[in-house]
Amino acid sequence: MRRWLAIIALFAAMLPAGSPPGSTAEILLTESEIAKALSHGPWPLPGARDMSNRASGDPSAIMLGRQLFFDAALSLSGQISCASCHRPLDGFTERKPRAMGFELQDRNTLALLNLRHQRWFGWGGQNDNLWAQSIAPLLKPDEMGFREDRLVSILASAEFVEPYTAIFGPLSTHSVTESLVNAGKLLAAYLETLETGRSRFDLFRDALAEGDLVEAATYPQAAQRGFKLFVGRGRCSLCHSGPLFSNGEFHDAGRPYFVEPGRVDPGRHGGIEALRRSPFTLDGQYSDDNERSEAWAVRTVVQQHANFGSFRVPGLRNVAQTAPYIHDGSLPTLHDVVDHYSNIDLERLHADGEAILVPLRLTEAEAADLVAFLESLSGAPVGGIPGPN
Template identity: 50%
Template sequence: MKVLALALLALFVAHPARAIDAAEREAILLHGPWPPEATPDPSNRASGDPAAIALGQRLFFDVRLSRDLDRACASCHLPAQAYADGRPRGEGLRPLDRNTIALANLGGRRWYGWDGRSDSLWAQSLHPIVDERELAASGTLLRDRLEREHDAVFGPADDDEIFLVDIAKALAAWQETLVTPRSAFDDYRDALEAGDAAGMAAYPVAARRGLSLFVGRGQCATCHFGPSFSNGEFDSVGINYFLGPDGVDRGRHGGIAALLASPFNLLGRHNDDSARTTAAPTTHVALLHRNWGEFRVPSLRGVKATAPYMHDGSLATLAEVARHYSEIDLDRLHQDGQLTLQPLHLTEAEIADLVAFLETL
């Protein structure tokens, strides 16, 4: 009993920012441990294979993946910028509509892309290769250029489509290895779990206050849930989804439609897992009216390095993101009854605390 009392006392006095009650402690611990255990993707026979990983890494930087031999995946996913590009919206052969997503912690997700149009990392990796606005290549073109490298890892492909998918699977196998390192938050979280007062005290005071806002009054953790700080789903958060005077980005609504029409989804012939172990979300996903204007709830791991933010890159800094949610315009949320988001009316000091916390992830 004395030990328990001392441990509880340590929790309350360990950090000058504020005390921690049981509910807040539990909410914080849910964001770890980190890193997660790496598990191969059963839909991708190249997942975890060293030869395929090495091939995928080489191809990521190889302009032979582009029709005109002038661009590679790394032209937009820049290693020095967390595999994003720092622009509001991507620039391929033509301007793109959305922010270039940073590449990290990609293994094991249900959905990929801002609209979740892919249910595997290999299917998502295939899109930019064939998109006319991006690399504008094809399976036939890649086969002409890459057959020797491909066959050394996968063996001969029966057709060009399989060849294309194999290349995407090698790219995915390498991208799965991109994992953000442990952060200052992880050290704090683990110290909290262990009752290590000295370890907890090493965490910046402002970040600790921001963390309380994040898991408490801000309700950020309702969607930015778990060790990856994302529930893996989609939401409408009051960001414009019109594209100029005549266009609209359907977001998740378009993503589900594209997913279900795609020959590359997990219900199709390219899934290497005959048991369809990871295909249940695709089987059951519902296309709903409220999916209009919904976009991915992004992971916040490493978020400091991935500005600008939101699906269209319209918010330049984390402080702008915090202010957006703090003063969110409920009239811009077209869903009925989305009561998770409410204006918080944070002070500038609280916004600074929230940013200080996010920068420790």
């Protein structure tokens, strides 16, 4: 490690002095910035089976889950499927600011990629596992709703009956709630397979890790300057850290949280409330992990006033494909997000102790560099079976 850092320093020193920036391929990062670049990989991350879901990793469950995902018959009206909002061709999200089920929802549709590496689900972290989050829209009458008879007839159909029984046992022995949870586990088995591919940034990061400076230097100069801002003056990587570009926790990024006059989105505060009430957590009776090895998180979570207006730090992989942005979809483009951080209104920060964020007052060129870096985090979706449309 030390050795190639020394080699990079040597390489940098050999570059012709005074050459105008951007004219030649060169590495603009300092040693400590290179170390930070390495911390955002490698990608893809190895993924373990979800112990709380007996269907996790089972090939027939993945196929059935995919079937359910595209099946509008699951919904109360027979017209809305998961894919109506999570559109495969739009990065498993949609272009609307806020989702529309039977009624307008309060929040922007989250993209369904790289979910197997997450601990909390939803903008407020209202679920601690993927199968519970996968049935949440069915349990909400104003989002999808569901009809018990339809669910049972799908699960009992010729296509489902055999693999369902092999995984969960005979349907006839299951209550409606158990059947619904099992449908959630099939959906989760499918969703786990959806991952983002390797991005331009990953090639840069791995070239640095391998000491391949020629390859590393081909990463665009604007993206390199943007990365320097991201880990430096912008302090973005304090929250958007690691291979997912998220610490997985909840923060106040200074966006307004009124849904309409007189009504707020409580964010993490409401998420913790929901976790406390939910029978579907990793600590509850529907988890297949008898050891409850991951249940410590939900057991130890503490609700504080500062959780109001805090939302889950979104991962930034494929972020260029998931506009509009923020929990309520109120920022249409990445330029708008960067402008928000550049001119952040400190009065807006409701949570205490978020002194990390200060108005950055970026020049237009700096803002463009930061956007160039964010755009370099995209890779074509890989793995999984994206499915129709």
